[in-house]
Amino acid sequence: MINRKNWGELMLLVTGGTGMSGAAVIREFARRGIPVRALVRSDDKARALAAMPTVEPVVGDMLRPETLRAALQDVHRVLMISSPRERMVDTQCTFIDAAKAAGVPHIVKFSGKESGVGFDAEVFRGTRQHGQIEQHLERSGLAWTHLRPSQFMQFYLPGTLTGVDADERALVLPAGASRLAPVDIEDIAKVCVALMTGEGHEGRSYDMTGPEALTMHEVVERITAATGVPHRYREVSPEEYRRRLTAAGHPQGTVDLLDELFAERRRRPDSELRLGAHRRFGVEPTTLAQFATRNAAAFLTPALAA
Numbered sequence: 001m002i003n004r005k006n007w008g009e010l011m012l013l014v015t016g017g018t019g020m021s022g023a024a025v026i027r028e029f030a031r032r033g034i035p036v037r038a039l040v041r042s043d044d045k046a047r048a049l050a051a052m053p054t055v056e057p058v059v060g061d062m063l064r065p066e067t068l069r070a071a072l073q074d075v076h077r078v079l080m081i082s083s084p085r086e087r088m089v090d091t092q093c094t095f096i097d098a099a100k101a102a103g104v105p106h107i108v109k110f111s112g113k114e115s116g117v118g119f120d121a122e123v124f125r126g127t128r129q130h131g132q133i134e135q136h137l138e139r140s141g142l143a144w145t146h147l148r149p150s151q152f153m154q155f156y157l158p159g160t161l162t163g164v165d166a167d168e169r170a171l172v173l174p175a176g177a178s179r180l181a182p183v184d185i186e187d188i189a190k191v192c193v194a195l196m197t198g199e200g201h202e203g204r205s206y207d208m209t210g211p212e213a214l215t216m217h218e219v220v221e222r223i224t225a226a227t228g229v230p231h232r233y234r235e236v237s238p239e240e241y242r243r244r245l246t247a248a249g250h251p252q253g254t255v256d257l258l259d260e261l262f263a264e265r266r267r268r269p270d271s272e273l274r275l276g277a278h279r280r281f282g283v284e285p286t287t288l289a290q291f292a293t294r295n296a297a298a299f300l301t302p303a304l305a306a
């Protein structure tokens, strides 16, 4: 039985804890010995998380409020994460309504914001959908906090949608001369735990980027230095990129999503740095060189990429 009294009385729930960013958040809670409940969609996933002693997995589906009663019971604060590829607006808005009905007072929304200066959040469906969910949450009457990280550094790892092509040892993207300021998910996870366990974050938004704005050439330079194996950037046209994604079996919706994203990144090639959340919560911003060094094996052996 998890002893919440040793730490405090707050009952904290994280959704999406089996995904890329949510898993890092759950690991950070566990590393610090802070009790947390995690919503998962299957018994198998519950068993995997239950191996961490301070994590209490509960099965439910954010799209099916009738399955959420046990997960939402007595919860004081939720960190809400779900997949950008699975009906994100429906999923999160349904969950917000269910949380409100269950009496949850406060939701921290894991949102997103591109680092590009002047990037139009409305033209890229990912950021547009986050905006719609933020508005729904603000209108719900619940206390809210928005955490808006920029592009994850993890999306340069082989095996991810926009990562290094392991056969070519190249980033093959239609990125033009754009500079991005990606952020390490491990940094975001530390800020998530601070927002979930601290007080006074209601009605506030926290934007996060990494500490440098880098061209794709600068990104592969750092991967090369960290791995000792030459990597390069190969610019492709938007049409060729669409063909590559389609040939790799990605659904039309994903192809369109990335097309929109890179078109707007090319149009807004400069990035700004937003390190206020790092500073406020005492998190040292991870550089891409540090990230690549930590993940050198995963860059060279795609099976290890998370």
Ligand SMILES: NC(=O)c1ccc[n+]([C@@H]2O[C@H](COP(=O)([O-])OP(=O)(O)OC[C@H]3O[C@@H](n4cnc5c(N)ncnc54)[C@H](OP(=O)(O)O)[C@@H]3O)[C@@H](O)[C@H]2O)c1
Pocket: 015, 016, 017, 018, 019, 020, 021, 022, 039, 040, 041, 042, 045, 060, 061, 062, 063, 081, 082, 083, 084, 085, 086, 088, 091, 110, 111, 112, 113, 126, 148, 149, 150, 151, 152, 155
């Ligand atoms: N990619 C980026 O660079 C970036 C940057 C900033 C913000 N973001 C945002 O970060 C968020 C998380 O992204 P991610 O890549 O970490 O996601 P992910 O790896 O796809 O993980 C999604 C998680 O949500 C869970 N989930 C999805 N639908 C659910 C439902 N109906 N009920 C319960 N759980 C459900 C999944 O559970 P299962 O394990 O059961 O599938 C999984 O744990 C997204 O909103 C994304 O837009 C992304």
